Amino acid sequence: MSSQFLEKYREYIIQQYTKEKKSTYEIAQDIGTYPNKIRRTLNTLGVDLRDRSTAQTVAIESGRHEHPTRGKKRTEAEKIAISDGMSNFWENMEDDERERRSQISKEQWASMSEEDKANLRKLAADAVRKAGKEGSKIEKFVYKGLTEAGREVIFHKKGLVPNDKMEVDLFVPGLNTAIEIDGPAHFLPIWGEATLQRHIRSDAQKSGLLINRGFVIVRVKNLVKNISNKRMRDILTQISAELDKIEEKFPPLTKRLIEIEA
Numbered sequence: 001m002s003s004q005f006l007e008k009y010r011e012y013i014i015q016q017y018t019k020e021k022k023s024t025y026e027i028a029q030d031i032g033t034y035p036n037k038i039r040r041t042l043n044t045l046g047v048d049l050r051d052r053s054t055a056q057t058v059a060i061e062s063g064r065h066e067h068p069t070r071g072k073k074r075t076e077a078e079k080i081a082i083s084d085g086m087s088n089f090w091e092n093m094e095d096d097e098r099e100r101r102s103q104i105s106k107e108q109w110a111s112m113s114e115e116d117k118a119n120l121r122k123l124a125a126d127a128v129r130k131a132g133k134e135g136s137k138i139e140k141f142v143y144k145g146l147t148e149a150g151r152e153v154i155f156h157k158k159g160l161v162p163n164d165k166m167e168v169d170l171f172v173p174g175l176n177t178a179i180e181i182d183g184p185a186h187f188l189p190i191w192g193e194a195t196l197q198r199h200i201r202s203d204a205q206k207s208g209l210l211i212n213r214g215f216v217i218v219r220v221k222n223l224v225k226n227i228s229n230k231r232m233r234d235i236l237t238q239i240s241a242e243l244d245k246i247e248e249k250f251p252p253l254t255k256r257l258i259e260i261e262a
Contacts, residue, residue, distance in 0.1 A: 005041070006041065006044070006045075009031060009041070010041075012031070013041055013042065013045070014042075014047060016030070017038075017042060017047060023035075023055060024036075024038040024039050024049075135155060135156065135169070136181065137227065137232075138181055138220075138227055138235065139155075139169050139170065141229075141232045141236065142181065142232070143155055143170055145233075145236040145240075146170070146172070149240065151174070151243065152172065152173055152174055153170055154171040154172075154173060155169075156168070156169065156170075157171035157178070160178065160210060160213065161209050161213055164209065166206055166209065168180060168206075168210070168217075169181050172243060174247075175243060175246045175247055176250075177215065177216040177218060177243065178210055178215055178216070178217045179217075179220070179239060180203070180217060180219045181220045181235075182203065182219060182220060182221055182222060183222055184222070184223050185199060186199045186200070186203060186221075187223060203219070207219070211253065211256045211257060216256045216257075216258065217257055217258070218239060218242055218243075218259075218260065219257065219259050219260070220235055221259060221260065221261050221262055222235070222262040224262065227262075231262060234262070235260065235262050238260045238262075239260065242258050
């Protein structure tokens with residue numbers, strides 16, 4: 001690289017790259033050279049080059065490039081492919097990498113102020129109350145999937161047992177079948193051991209009452225807090241298969257508790 005080139009364009013290249021946020025390609029076009037020469041010049045001048053991700057962000061923010069996904073609707077097939085890809089990524093993650101990410105989360109939590117922690121706990125509690133009233137994400141997904149498949153489904157059905165305020169997540173009246181989707185708090189001491197034991201007793205009592213009243217109960221054991229779309233589709237497929245079996249032949253009393261491991 002000639003000293004004349006450096007002397008002539010030094011200030012211009014630095015200004016355009018660092019202040020105007022232009023790319024090496026754009027600067028090269030401005031002065032009639034090629035991008036690699038601009039990159040070498042910046043390196044010589046000790047200017048840190050932007051990585052590809054940062055360069056793309058700068059280009060989008062400046063309006064020179066369009067955002068690759070903003071304002072564009074994905075097809076259902078694209079959404080499923082992305083969901084499956086993310087699910088495979090997490091399921092196939094090495095234990096060391098999973099532990100590393102877990103440790104980062106723990107450190108982030110430890111570094112938070114007590115006020116921020118309290119706010120997060122409040123948000124979590126609000127989310128639990130909302131799910132109890134409006135239904136969880138997976139309940140809504142299963143409800144939508146079953147109704148689209150042509151089944152009549154009642155959301156948060158009450159009154160299956162006389163003189164009892166018990167409510168089931170989903171009820172398929174044509175098959176006399178209740179569907180309960182049990183989250184992690186039904187199996188893990190997330191809110192403490194005493195709360196867990198209450199959940200276990202309540203679930204057992206509910207199952208017994210329903211079976212004795214002539215209903216089938218399908219219990220989905222979901223141990224994942226943040227459930228992926230792929231996992232929800234898998235659960236829906238399993239539930240649909242069990243409903244098909246019930247429709248074909250209503251199970252005897254001893255086989256009316258059907259458990260699905262999500």
